[in-house]
Each structure stands twice: as structure tokens, then as C-alpha cells.
Amino acid sequence: xFQRSIIDKLEEWKNNPRRKPLVIRGARQVGKTTxxxxxxxxxxxxxxxxxxLPEEAKLFKQEISFEERIEALFFYKNMIREKSxxxxxxxxQNVPSAISLLRYFYEKAxxxxxxxxxxxxESLIDKQINFPVxxxxxxxxxxxxxxxxxxxLGENETNVLINRVPIPSYAHEKILxxxxxxxxxxxxxxxxxxxxxKNDITLLSPVYQNLLISYLDDVEKYAKRKSQVRVxxxxxxxxxxxxxxxxxxxxxxxxxYKSREISESLTMLEKTMLLRIVYPSTSxxxxxxxDRKKSPKLIMFDTGLxxxxxxxxxxxxxxxxxxxxxxxxxxxxxxxQELMDYYDSPLxxxxxxxRSKKESNAEVDFLVQWENLVIPVEVKAGAAGRLRSLxxxxxxxxxxxxxxxxxxxxxxxxxxxxxGKSYFLLNLPFYTAGKLKDYITWxxxxxx
Numbered sequence: 001x002f003q004r005s006i007i008d009k010l011e012e013w014k015n016n017p018r019r020k021p022l023v024i025r026g027a028r029q030v031g032k033t034t035x036x037x038x039x040x041x042x043x044x045x046x047x048x049x050x051x052x053l054p055e056e057a058k059l060f061k062q063e064i065s066f067e068e069r070i071e072a073l074f075f076y077k078n079m080i081r082e083k084s085x086x087x088x089x090x091x092x093q094n095v096p097s098a099i100s101l102l103r104y105f106y107e108k109a110x111x112x113x114x115x116x117x118x119x120x121x122e123s124l125i126d127k128q129i130n131f132p133v134x135x136x137x138x139x140x141x142x143x144x145x146x147x148x149x150x151x152x153l154g155e156n157e158t159n160v161l162i163n164r165v166p167i168p169s170y171a172h173e174k175i176l177x178x179x180x181x182x183x184x185x186x187x188x189x190x191x192x193x194x195x196x197x198k199n200d201i202t203l204l205s206p207v208y209q210n211l212l213i214s215y216l217d218d219v220e221k222y223a224k225r226k227s228q229v230r231v232x233x234x235x236x237x238x239x240x241x242x243x244x245x246x247x248x249x250x251x252x253x254x255x256x257y258k259s260r261e262i263s264e265s266l267t268m269l270e271k272t273m274l275l276r277i278v279y280p281s282t283s284x285x286x287x288x289x290x291d292r293k294k295s296p297k298l299i300m301f302d303t304g305l306x307x308x309x310x311x312x313x314x315x316x317x318x319x320x321x322x323x324x325x326x327x328x329x330x331x332x333x334x335x336x337q338e339l340m341d342y343y344d345s346p347l348x349x350x351x352x353x354x355r356s357k358k359e360s361n362a363e364v365d366f367l368v369q370w371e372n373l374v375i376p377v378e379v380k381a382g383a384a385g386r387l388r389s390l391x392x393x394x395x396x397x398x399x400x401x402x403x404x405x406x407x408x409x410x411x412x413x414x415x416x417x418x419x420g421k422s423y424f425l426l427n428l429p430f431y432t433a434g435k436l437k438d439y440i441t442w443x444x445x446x447x448x
Contacts, residue, residue: 001034001038002148002151002152002189002192002193003038003148003151003152004031004034004035004038004141004144004148005145005147005148006035006139006141007035007038007039009139010022010035010036010039010115010139011039011042013137013139014042014113019110019113019137020106020135020136020137021102021103021105021106021114021115021116021135021136021137022114022115022116022136022137022138022139023102023115023116023117023136023137023138023139024036024115024116024117024138024139024140024141025117025138025139025140025141025273026117026140026141026142026273027142027143027272027273027274027301028214028215028218028272029188029189029190029211029214030141030142030143030188030189030301031141031144031189032117032141033088033090033117034189035141036088036090036115036117037088039086040086040088043084043085043086043113044083044084044085045079045080045083045084045085045086046085046086046088047073047074047077047079047085047086047087047088048088048090049073049087049088049089049090050090050091051089051090051091051092051093051094051095051098051118052090052091052094056076057094057095059072059073059076060089060095060097060098060101061095061097066101066104066108066109067108069101070109070112073087081111081112084113085112085113086113086114086115087105087112087113087114087115088114088115088116088117089114089115089116089117090116090117090118091117091118092116092117092118093118094118098116099116099132100132102114102116102132102135102136103132103135103136106132106135106136107135116136140273142187142273142301142337142340142341143186143187143188143189143301143302143304143337144187144188144189144192145187145337145338145340145341145434146162146179146182146338146431146433146434147159147162147163147434148187149178149182149187149192150162150178152192152193152196153178153196155178158171158174158175158178161175162175162431162432162434162435163435165435165438165439165442166410166439166442167410167429167432169409169410172409172429175429175431176407176429176430176431178431179429179430179431182334183303183304183307183330183334183430184201184304184307185201185204185304185307186302186303186304186305186306186307187302187303187304187337188207188211188302188304188305190207190211191204191207191208191211191304194207204308205308208304208305208308208309211305212236212305212309215236215274216233216236216237218272219232219233219236222268222269222272223268224264224268228261228264228265228268231257231261231262231264231265232265232268232269234252234253234255234257234265235252235253235262235265235266235269236269236274237253238252238253238254238255239253239266239269239274239275239298239300240300240305240306240309240310241253241309241310242298243298243299243300243306243310243329243333244297244298244299244306244329244330244332244333245297245298245329246295246296246297247295247296247297247298248295249262249263249266250262252266266298273301274300274301275298275299275300275301276298276299276301276336276350277296277297277298278296278297278298278299278336278349278350278351278352279291279292279294279296279349279351280294280295280296280297280351280352280353280354280363281351281352281353281354281367282353282354282355282356283351283353283367283374284353284374284393284396284397284398285373285374285397285398286369286372286373286374288349288351288367288369288374290349290351291354294354297352299333299336299337299350300333301337302337303330303333303334303337306330306333307330331379331405331430332365332379334430334433335365335366335377335379335405335430335433336350336366338433338434339366339368339433339434339436341434342368342434342436342437350366351366351367352364352365352366352367353367353376353389353393355389355392360392362388362389362392362393363389364376364377364378364389364390364393365377365378365379365380366378366379368403368436368440370437370440370441370444373399373401374397375401375402375403375440376390376393376394376397376402376403377402377403377404377405377436378390378402378403378404378405379404379405379406379430380404380405380406387402387404387425388418390402390404391417391418391419391421392417394417394421394423395417395419395421400421400422400423400424401423401424401426401440401443401444401447402423402424402425402426403425403426403428403436403439403440403443404425404426404427404428405428405429405430405432405433406427406428406429406430407429407430408427408429409427409429410427410428410429410432410439411427412424412425412426412427412443412446412447413425413427414447424443424447426439426440426443
């Protein structure tokens with residue numbers, strides 16, 4: 001087991017006197033249960049309940065008062081209420097009524113710390129399950145970010161360095177190499193643990209295969225109806241090769257499925273946090289408004305899985321620049337994965353920019369909000385003068401700031417668009433994506 005950054009967020013939740021029962025949301029096998037087990041060490045007592053087990057599910061199915069249910073929980077685990085206690089209700093989706101009961105922990109038993117999670121919890125959202133609005137709070141969990149990957153590898157000094165803004169130039173080559181390996185294998189905990197234990201990438205194939213099989217096995221539980229099962233299975237299998245691309249719902253993955261069938265299935269998979277449907281925007285200032293009439297991009301939740309199932313792993317071994325692989329889509333994909341923390345939660349949309357004119361194919365990879373500004377972010381190699389789409393954004397924008405991720409070192413350029421507008425370009429190494437907010441603050445303060 002290795003330390004996850006979510007532990008710090010859990011500690012903040014624990015120390016908040018106004019805390020509510022916490023629901024951990026995330027895709028299957030991103031490490032939710034392991035993280036909570038590690039967090040439990042800071043309590044005097046830990047009650048772990050897995051509602052896949054009939055005898056533990058029964059504790060939430062009995063027709064008894066809430067006070068009696070609390071007594072039953074402590075009695076079942078042979079514990080006393082007077083000690084600081086964390087209750088973790090895992091696989092809570094197996095007893096939907098247990099979700100409704102969470103509100104009473106907030107209203108009647110706030111001395112008990114309660115966390116709930118479930119590998120298929122997201123699939124319940126559209127099935128009229130009564131989530132106690134205003135009585136619970138949420139925390140989102142993803143595969144390991146690069147900083148967590150470094151800690152898992154024991155690269156503690158390297159992790160300290162990537163948190164320095166700007167990062168020292170002498171560390172660049174080593175960290176870039178580590179980031180490329182992270183891009184290659186991805187951030188799934190079981191993959192990383194196997195890699196640490198075996199130090200052999202060729203032994204990871206069965207783990208990737210088993211992960212995909214587990215997602216396919218869950219399809220019957222995701223689907224609202226039997227006819228949707230085949231469509232969701234097709235979407236899972238096809239999504240990895242479409243990752244990073246703009247997609248059309250009609251005929252997705254060279255199928256005969258209609259737009260509505262694909263749209264419903266991809267939306268369901270988005271709720272399970274296996275993927276993100278990223279819509280374009282024509283906004284150059286706040287608010288960033290997505291245009292759902294235009295073709296979206298598809299971003300999977302883990303780049304390592306994309307590399308494996310799309311067959312890119314061999315190409316990554318000797319790569320000097322991520323932009324040279326798959327037309328730069330893998331570079332864009334790993335940056336999207338690292339930016340998940342920037343966007344706080346799946347409830348905040350990731351967007352890319354397109355020009356409003358129909359005949360224009362101008363496209364900027366990401367839009368991020370920094371204070372009251374919308375900052376364009378490109379993932380590209382080459383000279384600043386070749387960033388034509390970025391120039392079109394800057395020409396229209398009410399500010400002169402832009403960001404470009406590349407394989408080079410941290411660098412600030414004073415540049416000029418093709419139309420002649422001066423602007424400042426912050427060039428950042430790929431591995432700094434997780435610190436983008438800090439870098440933009442540093443950048444704007446420096447050029448002022």
C-alpha cells in the first residue's frame with residue numbers, strides 16, 4: 001500500500017466540526033477501500049461494513065429505529081460507542097435504503113464519522129435512489145496522479161522538487177523520463193504495485209486484461225435495460241481507441257448503433273467515472289459555456305489503459321517527445337488526467353476551445369479558469385509562432401496570457417500572434433500539469 005493524496009483531504013474532513021457523512025466517488029479499483037483502511041488508523045475504532053455480505057447488509061435492511069440500528073452496529077462488531085469511531089460502509093449500492101439512512105448520522109449521531117463508497121454507486125444515480133441532499137458531502141477519487149506515483153516509487157526528493165515553482169532546470173531530464181514511464185503504465189493502483197514488485201512492464205498485461213474484464217462484467221449492473229448491455233459493452237471496448245479524439249455518437253466505434261443509444265451508454269459510463277465527454281466552447285471570457293451541438297472529445301480515466309488496449313506501449317519505450325505519438329493525442333490525454341485535480345470534481349466540466357465560425361478548424365486543447373480569466377492551454381511541440389489556433393484565441397481574448405505544455409523546460413516567451421498582438425506564453429514541461437494553478441499565478445505575477 002502507498003500513500004494517497006486523498007488521505008490529506010480525509011483529514012480535513014475529519015477535523016471539520018460541521019462535517020457530514022462522506023460519500024467517496026470514483027471508478028472501480030482506483031483504491032477507494034484501501035485509502036479508507038489507511039485513514040482509519042487515526043481513529044480508536046474502525047467499523048468496516050461490506051454490504052455485499054448478507055449478514056452485514058441485513059444490519060441496514062431490518063425495520064428498526066435509527067438508535068437501535070446504531071446499537072446493533074456496535075454490538076455486531078463488539079465495540080463501544082464512547083471511543084472515536086470511523087464507520088466505513090463499502091459497496092453501499094447493494095442496499096439502496098442504506099444511502100437514505102446516511103442523513104440520520106448527520107442529524108442524530110454526528111459524533112460518529114461515517115464514510116460510504118461503492119464500486120457501482122454511480123450507476124444508482126438515475127435509478128431514483130434517495131440521496132439525502134444537503135445531509136452528505138462528496139469526495140472524488142481518481143487513479144494515482146504523477147506526484148502520488150513518485151511517492152509510490154520512493155522518489156520522495158523528486159516529489160519535493162516538482163512542488164517547487166519553478167522547478168530547478170537540473171532536474172528536468174530525470175523527471176521527464178519518470179513522467180514518460182508514468183504515462184506508459186498509467187495510475188491504476190494494482191498496475192503500479194505490480195510494476196514496483198516485478199519491475200517488468202511485460203508482466204502487466206494480465207492485470208490490464210483483468211481490469212477490462214471487471215468493467216465488462218459490471219455492465220449488467222450499469223444498464224437500465226437488457227437492450228443497453230450490448231451497447232455499453234461496445235462503448236467500453238471501443239472507447240480506448242477513440243480516446244483523445246473528437247467523436248460522433250452515431251455509429252461510434254464503427255457500429256450500427258444510433259446516436260441516442262451511444263449517447264445514453266457513454267453518459268452512463270461517464271457517471272461511473274470511466275470516461276469524460278469533453279465538449280468544446282467558443283468562450284474567451286467567463287462563463288465558459290459548452291456547446292453541446294458540436295462534436296465532443298472522449299477522455300478515458302486512465303492513460304495506461306489507453307496505451308495498452310490501443311497498442312501504444314511499444315512506441316512509448318524510446319519516445320523523446322510525447323507529441324510524436326498518436327498525433328499528440330496521448331500527450332493531450334495524460335495532461336487531461338493530471339488536470340482532474342485542477343478541476344476539483346467531475347461536476348466541473350473540462351472544455352476545449354473552438355472558433356465560432358463554422359468554416360474555421362481552430363482548436364485549443366484546454367480552457368482553464370484562473371481567477372476571472374479564461375486561460376488557453378495547448379499541448380504541443382514546436383515554436384511559439386506555429387501555435388495558430390492559440391493565436392486566434394489570443395487575438396479575441398481580453399488578456400495576453402497563454403500556456404503550452406511541451407517536452408522542454410520551464411520558459412516564458414514574449415511572443416506575437418500572426419495578426420500582430422503581443423502576448424506572453426508560459427511553456428511548461430508535461431510533468432508540471434498537476435501544479436498548473438500555481439504556475440499560472442507565478443507566471444502572471446512575473447510578467448507584470
